[in-house]
Amino acid sequence: MDKIIKKAGRRPGQNKTKTSIVAAAEALFAKEGFDHTTIRAIATQAEVDPALVMHYFGSKQALFIAATAPSQQMPHKIAQELSRGNPETMGLRLATLFVGMLEAKPTSHIVVNALKAAIRIPGAAALLKTVLVRPILKAFRESALDHAELRATLAQSQLVGIVMTRYILKIEPLASLPPEELIAYIAPTLQRYLTDDLNNNKKEVL
Amino acid sequence: MDKIIKKAGRRPGQNKTKTSIVAAAEALFAKEGFDHTTIRAIATQAEVDPALVMHYFGSKQALFIAATAPSQQMPHKIAQELSRGNPETMGLRLATLFVGMLEAKPTSHIVVNALKAAIRIPGAAALLKTVLVRPILKAFRESALDHAELRATLAQSQLVGIVMTRYILKIEPLASLPPEELIAYIAPTLQRYLTDDLNNNKKEVL
DNA sequence: AGAATATTCTCAACACTGTTGAATTATTAG
DNA sequence: CTAATAATTCAACAGTGTTGAGAATATTCT
Missing domain, CATH: 1.10.10.60 (Homeodomain-like)
Known part of the structure; x- marks a missing residue:
């Protein structure tokens, strides 16, 4: 009609x-x-x-989003590599993938610029969420964990913090840390956010 | 002369x-x-x-730094409250102080604006380091832990990540989380960065 | 064919920005 | 008074994102 x-x-x-x-x-x-x-x-x-x-x-901002959006092919790869393998090592694998992504020039620029722009461009935060949260959520679909979105955003907060302090602000000694060391440090954090019992704050486990 | x-x-x-x-x-x-x-x-x-x-x-940037620098009275209070009390609860106390600081309007604006500006103003990163790293380091002086600066910057990476995702990008569900919950989630992370054995990546401690 | 309509594109300008250099006024010392 | 230095003003620059009017061009209808 x-x-x-x-x-x-x-x-x-x-x-x-x-x-x-x-x-x-x-x-x-x-x-x-x-x-x-x-x-x-x-x-x-x-x-x-x-x-x-x-x-x-x-507007310039709309053009930025239009020009940056295509870089969403990346999350797919991450999600794929993330979902295969057992959940108990997910923290380490996510840390490895993410740091590896930031140590390689072309992909690093994408994430860094996206994060920089997300601060002043309304709507670019959604773009960031697509790049960082969705692959984690996707990998979650097969495991049966509660509060998937909360876990994913908690992990994202640590990852975003790394991008900021290490790759944008370049605060030492974090900025000069060998990638493997950095991965080893943040992997347990991600693992806890992703799979541990969040309602159990275990102070005595040291 | x-x-x-x-x-x-x-x-x-x-x-x-x-x-x-x-x-x-x-x-x-x-x-x-x-x-x-x-x-x-x-x-x-x-x-x-x-x-x-x-x-x-x-320049406008220099004026910004000159105008933002005075807000460094804040770290002193944090350092004071942080250094008294035993190190085993430092993660929880740091999380409580920091989130509390970001939930109160005036202090929140300072940190948020400092972080926003640090991205594009060279030299403002140093300012951020003063606000976030130095109080932790100061509280460290009395405990005898190794790699104090590394520990402080690792903790900072998580804190900066929280500022970004919760208070600037406002990514859900993290942004709407009750402060107490958020504190409970990130406190163990901070505690691990601050006092745990960093060279021991304990995968089996679940 | 020609008229109508929608899209692609150009040009010149607007309001606004941070920044600059010269000129003006005010204060102090010899 | 004279000279030097600081405080302040004025007008302008080059650059920005953005806008509106209109010309060119392509497509469809009658």
Whole structure:
């Protein structure tokens, strides 16, 4: 019933230029960060008028989200590697995967820039949640643990803290710690958040 | 020997206006954040020319640091309350103090804004370290634990993660968690970082 | 064909930002 | 008074995200 009234006028194009804008934005945002990337620079690199960028995306923030969102292929891999293997070693495996992701340049930039931007861009927090919480939740679906979302966000709080202190603020001696050591330190924390009994605060287990 | 050559010219004033600029900056930065606070607004509130602000502080970032630095009276109290009491309950006490600090409006704004700004202002990371790491280190001086700085920064990573996920990004269900619950969850983590044997990754202690 | 309509794109400008340099006024010393 | 130094002001710069008017272009209808 909807297609009875055919509208006249030009059809939406093949988004050739729109795609090139996103590509330019993705590259520049990753290299220069949100602040130091100007809409005019994106337009220049995409060989396009700056106003056209606004016309398509409405704002610089919206463009950032549009350009950063595609990097959500990453969580799938994490979720896959995370869900195979027994839950008792999930903390160690999550720590290993996550730190490994941050030690490799291209993926590191994505997470770091996403976190930096999430602070001042409303809606980018949702993006972060997708990158960091969803893979953990996905891996949870097969194990029968209570409070899955709480556990996932608690683990996320430790991971986000590592990104902040080690990779953004670069606070020593944490920043210069060998990856293996860092993994060994935070793995038990993640393990506790993910699988331990949360309502049992065991002070005497030392 | 230095005062032999008396310099001519006007003496440096009593910093009356300089003080009012800092006061205006402190208020505006706390209320509006770094981005949405303009140097012109600060100048207006201080009844001063914008160029005078630049003349005194050189840049907006430097002014921010100058205006935020005074909030370092806070760590002293934390350090005091942290150092009395036995080390075995330090994790719980640190968690309680820290979360309490973030649940109270005025102090919460300080930490949140400091963290937000530390991301893009070079040198503000040092400020953060003063607020979060030094009190822990100070409380450490009396106990004889190894790797004090590493332990302090590890604890900081969890605390910063909480500030980010709960108070800035507001990711659920962590953001709506009752403070007591949150404290109960992260206290064991802090305790482990602060006093446990870090080289012993105990997988079997469940 | 031509008229109508919708999309793509360009241009010039706006309001606002942090920042700068020169000029002006005020204070102090010789 | 004169000269030097500080406090302050003024006007402007280059840059930002954003906007609105309109031109070009493509598609569909009659």
